[in-house]
Amino acid sequence: MADEKPDIARWVDEGARAIGLPIAPEYRANVIVNVERSLMIAKPLLDVELDDELTPAPVFKP
Amino acid sequence: MSDVLSKSATATEIARAVASGKAKAVDVVEAALKRIAAAEPTVNAFTDIVGDRAKKRAAEIDAGLHRGPLAGVPFAVKNLFDIAGLPTRAGSKINVDGPKAARDGSLVRKLEAAGAILVGGLNMGEYAYDFTGENAHYGPSRNPHDPTRMTGGSSGGSGAAVAAGEVPLALGSDTNGSIRVPSSLCGLYGLKPTYGRLSRAGSFPFVDAFDHLGPLARSVEDLALSFDAMQGWDPDDPVCTDRPADATYARLADGIGGLRIAIAGDYFAKGGEPEAFEAVATVAKALNATKTIVLPQAAVARSAAYVITAIEGSSLHLPRLRSRPQDFDPDTRERFMAGALLPGAWYAKAQRFRRIYRANVLKLFEEADVILAPATPCSAPKLGQVMMKLGGVDMPVRANLGLFTQPISFIGLPVVAVPTRKPGAMPIGVQLIAKPYNEQAALRVAAYLEKQGVTNATPAP
Numbered sequence: 259m260a261d262e263k264p265d266i267a268r269w270v271d272e273g274a275r276a277i278g279l280p281i282a283p284e285y286r287a288n289v290i291v292n293v294e295r296s297l298m299i300a301k302p303l304l305d306v307e308l309d310d311e312l313t314p315a316p317v318f319k320p
Numbered sequence: 321m322s323d324v325l326s327k328s329a330t331a332t333e334i335a336r337a338v339a340s341g342k343a344k345a346v347d348v349v350e351a352a353l354k355r356i357a358a359a360e361p362t363v364n365a366f367t368d369i370v371g372d373r374a375k376k377r378a379a380e381i382d383a384g385l386h387r388g389p390l391a392g393v394p395f396a397v398k399n400l401f402d403i404a405g406l407p408t409r410a411g412s413k414i415n416v417d418g419p420k421a422a423r424d425g426s427l428v429r430k431l432e433a434a435g436a437i438l439v440g441g442l443n444m445g446e447y448a449y450d451f452t453g454e455n456a457h458y459g460p461s462r463n464p465h466d467p468t469r470m471t472g473g474s475s476g477g478s479g480a481a482v483a484a485g486e487v488p489l490a491l492g493s494d495t496n497g498s499i500r501v502p503s504s505l506c507g508l509y510g511l512k513p514t515y516g517r518l519s520r521a522g523s524f525p526f527v528d529a530f531d532h533l534g535p536l537a538r539s540v541e542d543l544a545l546s547f548d549a550m551q552g553w554d555p556d557d558p559v560c561t562d563r564p565a566d567a568t569y570a571r572l573a574d575g576i577g578g579l580r581i582a583i584a585g586d587y588f589a590k591g592g593e594p595e596a597f598e599a600v601a602t603v604a605k606a607l608n609a610t611k612t613i614v615l616p617q618a619a620v621a622r623s624a625a626y627v628i629t630a631i632e633g634s635s636l637h638l639p640r641l642r643s644r645p646q647d648f649d650p651d652t653r654e655r656f657m658a659g660a661l662l663p664g665a666w667y668a669k670a671q672r673f674r675r676i677y678r679a680n681v682l683k684l685f686e687e688a689d690v691i692l693a694p695a696t697p698c699s700a701p702k703l704g705q706v707m708m709k710l711g712g713v714d715m716p717v718r719a720n721l722g723l724f725t726q727p728i729s730f731i732g733l734p735v736v737a738v739p740t741r742k743p744g745a746m747p748i749g750v751q752l753i754a755k756p757y758n759e760q761a762a763l764r765v766a767a768y769l770e771k772q773g774v775t776n777a778t779p780a781p
Contacts, residue, residue, distance in 0.1 A: 273661040279642055285654050292658030295719065296630055300662075303623040303670055314671035315678060 327485025338392030425522030442477030497725025507747025515732025634659030
């Protein structure tokens with residue numbers, strides 16, 4: 259699965275449609291570049307394994 | 321001691337002179353407004369100047385009202401702080417069409433209660449999603465030490481205004497490095513306090529999980545004096561701590577005796593230009609610090625900070641991205657749009673990782689009180705520069721100026737950025753990182769370095 263490169267252009271087009279975010283044609287190429295860059299920067303986080311018991315730090319105080 | 325009407329006067333010097341009657345607040349404010357008028361064509365730090373309000377306040381101070389430790393000190397704030405009667409721009413064009421602030425932000429009120437005088441709002445990267453200080457709507461803030469170079473951002477106007485000597489004190493915000501990056505590039509002292517230490521009420525948010533506010537100045541005394549004046553619980557910011565205020569100013573002269581100082585290795589010792597590591601080595605030598613410690617998984621922390629920022633920030637702006645995309649700065653618009661498309665699972669994982677990273681880093685403070693790390697991977701890039709070489713590799717400027725600041729604000733640790741500068745070179749900063757609520761230790765180390773002449777924040781000529 260890790261070897262399969264995601265189709266970022268499709269991710270952007272379908273994702274934007276799904277959340278109702280119109281992306282004008284003149285912005286599209288740079289949105290794709292930025293999703294690619296995000297994927298690269300997120301990689302160290304995505305690669306790390308976390309214990310199931312590890313819950314987030316924020317505490318909601320009612 | 322500087323002439324208190326000159327650009328090199330510090331906030332502490334001005335407050336002493338005004339309190340003792342040696343100087344009048346009206347003259348101090350008048351001199352600051354003249355310096356602003358003279359420097360603005362070059363540095364472009366201000367978007368709003370509240371001259372009449374400042375003069376009125378100064379006259380009241382001279383008449384004996386509003387006494388306090390910052391009496392007569394002119395200051396300015398990043399334009400994401402509310403200023404009564406003005407729209408809170410947050411670096412945007414869109415917000416100018418929004419409501420005008422009904423009252424000043426919490427920290428503006430606290431500084432004015434201590435006698436300081438607000439003179440204006442400062443330029444910034446749009447919606448604080450920025451490390452450069454550039455802005456398509458208002459023009460870039462320019463580095464007073466070389467106006468062809470960046471100030472760093474997003475508190476770019478805060479860096480420019482203080483480094484140009486327009487004002488001795490400015491407030492900025494720091495989500496991933498936006499106080500520490502301009503402090504480094506403009507050669508200033510900057511304090512990013514512990515997360516939750518200072519109230520964020522009355523400021524425009526970016527990423528609630530990491531948003532901090534704090535001061536930039538040209539002396540450590542000024543950081544401590546203003547920090548002490550701004551501390552205290554505020555019910556209007558749910559994150560603001562109810563811990564008692566810590567009087568840091570009174571302890572600056574304690575020196576560094578008893579403080580254990582270490583150098584951050586591994587992640588923080590690579591991926592930058594030589595000047596970044598030379599600055600750390602210079603500071604370490606002056607402090608006799610030789611021990612190296614490793615913040616485990618700092619690269620993952622940077623990654624997680626990026627993910628939380630992109631997703632939280634984009635979620636905040638999604639309605640505006642839908643309704644007014646053409647009115648965004650092109651340099652933030654497509655990054656926000658991309659952020660809106662990232663999976664929620666990434667966000668949840670980043671928040672889970674944050675907990676374990678916090679626990680592991682806090683353990684390091686059992687063996688060190690202050691940890692040294694570079695503030696930026698290089699000194700100020702040229703305005704408009706898109707790519708830069710870091711350690712021989714081509715990297716985008718925007719995403720990477722915060723490489724060394726992001727893993728620290730990610731878990732809310734307090735940091736003082738201190739400025740070093742070699743003759744003929746641009747300034748570059750070093751982070752003094754302490755455990756939560758121990759701003760005092762980092763400030764004491766900064767005061768020692770300043771006294772030894774290792775760090776220096778002389779304004780641009």
